[in-house]
Amino acid sequence: MSAPTTARLLPGAPVAEAVLADVRERVAALRAHGIAPGLATILVGDDDASAGYIRIKQRTAAELGFESFHEHLPATASQADLHAVIRAFGAEQGAHALLVQHPLPGHLDHEAALAVMDPEQDVDGMHPLNLGRLAAGLPGPVPCTPAGIEALLAHHEIPVAGRHVVILGRGATLGRPLALLLSQKRPTADAAVTVVHSHVPDWDRHTRDADILVAAVGVPGIVRPEHVKPGAVVVGGGVRYAGRRLLSDVDDAVADVAGAITPRVGGVGPTTVAMLFRNAVECAERATRAS
Template identity: 75%
Template sequence: MSESPTAVSSSTTPSAHSARLLPGAPVADAILADVASRAEALRSHSITPSLATILVGDDDASAGYIRIKQRQAAELGFASPHAHLPATATQRELHAVIDGFNADPAVHALLIQYPIPPHLDYEAALMRVDPDKDVDGMHPLNLGRLAAGIPGPLPCTPAGIEALLAHHGIPVSGREVVILGRGATLGRPLAMLLAQKRPTANAAVTVVHTGVPDWPRYTRRAEILIAAAGVPGIIQPEHVKPGAVVIGGGVRYEGRRLLPDVAEECAAVASAITPRVGGVGPTTVAMLFRNAIEAAERRFT
């Protein structure tokens, strides 16, 4: 799991070595300030940007994430239509709600809150979303656009990591980036994103995973190491090249406790590192709204 919208404050610097912290909050603030300005410009032309959300069931954490997104939408001047389906909803009922939002010209972006009840097919629901309204950037058409270098909604956590590195002045072009984790939501799209020829990318990217017995051989050579495995504490100091930049992208939750991939002790080896709390999470949420404002602008340009 990569999204942590509740994790918005930085942890304290570990005591051993003063690796520079790379908090996500200032990155998110800059992105959201730009989104707010663009939303105001649209409203000046009588266009209200809109991010619709769908929640299925009564999972407390999922409902909390929806409330956070709705509050953020209100602060940015977005409309936030919402559909809440019971846990007993059928696939057909879910698809009908998606179809309604797809057909509504006042809705520019759409989010299906994950997870959904196990009897429902999330991939089928995602495929039903209009790709141009896919605010998560995870529709297969949008992943294809990413692979081909065609503009479109970007996966939020990978795009947030690229923005975090750029905001904190971490050079990426020409450097060796190693990503531990090959998941469809983070590792694979991030590799495509950082390998593209752009000033904030253009890296030599290696993707390795925990099924490789000697994966530390790869992580120890990385100038920029990005953990995306979703295995708490998998990255230990001995897995990090001295002076490397370490980004914790993967997390798992134990109840409400966030368990990151990167052990805090890695700050004793790294030159710069994301904090345990408040690193990539805030940038993920910010990128959600950047995708949404871009979707609104595409409809009126």
């Protein structure tokens, strides 16, 4: 019997580099016209991982030429406190894009905070108005991880149009918006999309039929080799952390069955960050056109 074939890896770093190179040029063009694009961030509480993510975003913002604004609220901050900071950044002319770091402490409502935000500043693409724009096929900020997955597939020349994409997971940040994105009529989309979730008893019947399978549940190792059609493209979109170790929804052994697969580390993550900054520069460009 021949040894299993190892899947082709689909790293996210080259995709992110290309996106960020474009962002850097657009930031330089804005600055040449006297406009310094600004990214505002809000952190509530003292979660180490969240604080680390903010530092990475601030460092990347500086490297790309963005101005940074930041507010760190204590874990005891009220919903009203959070809304007041969001509104203050909404009135700050230099803060073109705004990020509320998630997750928030348990007593705070992230959706309510998003609703207070100016949708034109929504760098995550999660404001209800922007999700409506996505559903209608209208321009606006697109959720970062779905946009990154579309860009990753396009960069690695994975055909999507006319193929069967199965998304395991229906979350508001990934599964649902990705289904909307990949079903739209566009050369890098135009797929037949099925959304299934872990509460469907026979979910693996659907995943075994996928030409492209996107795991977006946040349950480590839920997708195993027997859940994947041989030769399929597999994207690990859902992750959890065990300490500092990143755990993917996709078991490592799936690489022996898949035709192409994102790596556990350095797959979708870099593209998500890159798309956040693409959204940020587009926020600044829209504000410039509106002024």
